[in-house]
Amino acid sequence: MTTFSYWEQQGLQGVDWVVVGAGLVGLQSARCLKSAFPDARVVVLDDHAMSNAASLRNAGFACFGSAGELLDEINRTSESEALSLYEKRFLGIQRLMQRYGPDRLGFESTGGMEVFSKAESGNAHRIIEALPYLNQLLLSVQPSGAFHVCDTLPTGMDVYEKGIMAPAEGGIQTHWLYRAVREDAIAQGVEIYEGMRVVEWDESSTGVAVILENGWSISAQHLLICTNGFTKQLLPEVSVAPARGQVFVTAPLEDLPFRGIFHADQGYIYFRSLENRLLIGGARNLDFAGEETFDMSVTAQFEDHLQNYVNTVVLPGRSVDFEYRWSGIMGMDNNRNPIIGWHSNRVCLAVRMGGMGVALSSWVAEEVVRVVRGDVGI
Numbered sequence: 001m002t003t004f005s006y007w008e009q010q011g012l013q014g015v016d017w018v019v020v021g022a023g024l025v026g027l028q029s030a031r032c033l034k035s036a037f038p039d040a041r042v043v044v045l046d047d048h049a050m051s052n053a054a055s056l057r058n059a060g061f062a063c064f065g066s067a068g069e070l071l072d073e074i075n076r077t078s079e080s081e082a083l084s085l086y087e088k089r090f091l092g093i094q095r096l097m098q099r100y101g102p103d104r105l106g107f108e109s110t111g112g113m114e115v116f117s118k119a120e121s122g123n124a125h126r127i128i129e130a131l132p133y134l135n136q137l138l139l140s141v142q143p144s145g146a147f148h149v150c151d152t153l154p155t156g157m158d159v160y161e162k163g164i165m166a167p168a169e170g171g172i173q174t175h176w177l178y179r180a181v182r183e184d185a186i187a188q189g190v191e192i193y194e195g196m197r198v199v200e201w202d203e204s205s206t207g208v209a210v211i212l213e214n215g216w217s218i219s220a221q222h223l224l225i226c227t228n229g230f231t232k233q234l235l236p237e238v239s240v241a242p243a244r245g246q247v248f249v250t251a252p253l254e255d256l257p258f259r260g261i262f263h264a265d266q267g268y269i270y271f272r273s274l275e276n277r278l279l280i281g282g283a284r285n286l287d288f289a290g291e292e293t294f295d296m297s298v299t300a301q302f303e304d305h306l307q308n309y310v311n312t313v314v315l316p317g318r319s320v321d322f323e324y325r326w327s328g329i330m331g332m333d334n335n336r337n338p339i340i341g342w343h344s345n346r347v348c349l350a351v352r353m354g355g356m357g358v359a360l361s362s363w364v365a366e367e368v369v370r371v372v373r374g375d376v377g378i
């Protein structure tokens, strides 16, 4: 039977905020809580030291949504909701840039290009015709224009000759961002403990007893759940489905003919230059049901599909090998807006970051503080 020392048990009593999840959302929310309430003791718990958080398994796109995705979002929801989601992502990236600086994040200001297969030229025209409307809609967010038509020929890809450029987008080095956010949280006085899997909690009028898998109980005033794609494991009733994303990185390539980040197949496929390699991921539309899983494997079906896409569309006529393969779990729902709010008197949620949670994370962290302060209705 596991025993706990006096020191271990005393050391984690009297906590003001326990934050579950040391991803970008948990760490930045903890940082923002600590800076809003400097006397509060804020402790972040995660069951893994690494290799679980989507925050270290993503593609490193600093992006806000392609023109095609934005039109879909308007059709599915409304102009104002689509604009609001785009704005949160845009402001989120601006906040990361202001706080850490582009160099510390490895930000490459390449722009993000949406490309279309030749068979999709009709769809490309439809979206291109809508660009003046979209740029007008986004004027308050991006006065210099969110999108413009570009020529895809110089990329050497086997795609339709016109693409859509989003000049404010770019790529980051995911591990640099994570390190900056983690160091910042610690510098603000946030405590981070890993190997701590939360399984349940017991809420009373005086506090929350947070129960770990090993039987340990930590007493806190409040609990903030930042478990994103894993949320259903703790709170099955919350509308956040796990959605696996599979990612592959090639061996070093000679003369990669482009730099930048790219969106294709209505945003389902994404690829980018990564120094002298190519990163490619996505294609969840091959099997939505199969990818609704917590299992972090990669599958032959996705690897073959994406390898074929590279060899025929991205680098036509070449045959590349993948050297890195991994997957990560996103938190999804038909409603793409994050859930930020009180779940009960002492338990707050900041989950469901969708496919662009890097961009959303710093905005979400600040919203958590607004919710806690009572500035935002739920």
Ligand SMILES: Cc1cc2nc3c(=O)[nH]c(=O)nc-3n(C[C@H](O)[C@H](O)[C@H](O)COP(=O)(O)OP(=O)(O)OC[C@H]3O[C@@H](n4cnc5c(N)ncnc54)[C@H](O)[C@@H]3O)c2cc1C
Pocket: 020, 021, 022, 023, 024, 025, 026, 045, 046, 047, 048, 052, 053, 054, 055, 056, 057, 058, 059, 060, 061, 062, 063, 196, 197, 198, 199, 226, 227, 228, 229, 230, 231, 233, 234, 244, 245, 246, 247, 281, 327, 328, 329, 330, 331, 351, 353, 354, 355, 356, 357, 358, 359, 360, 361
């Ligand atoms: C393959 C892939 C590619 C992506 N590409 C991009 C991109 O290019 N750009 C972009 O903006 N976004 C991208 N995303 C989305 C983005 O990475 C996520 O939305 C974001 O990282 C979510 O951060 P988070 O902190 O909410 O969750 P996570 O980073 O997933 O962190 C959640 C943490 O909670 C912990 N946890 C869960 N349950 C428990 C428990 N019971 N007890 C203790 N700890 C627990 C987990 O271990 C994990 O560390 C991508 C995601 C994936 C998977």
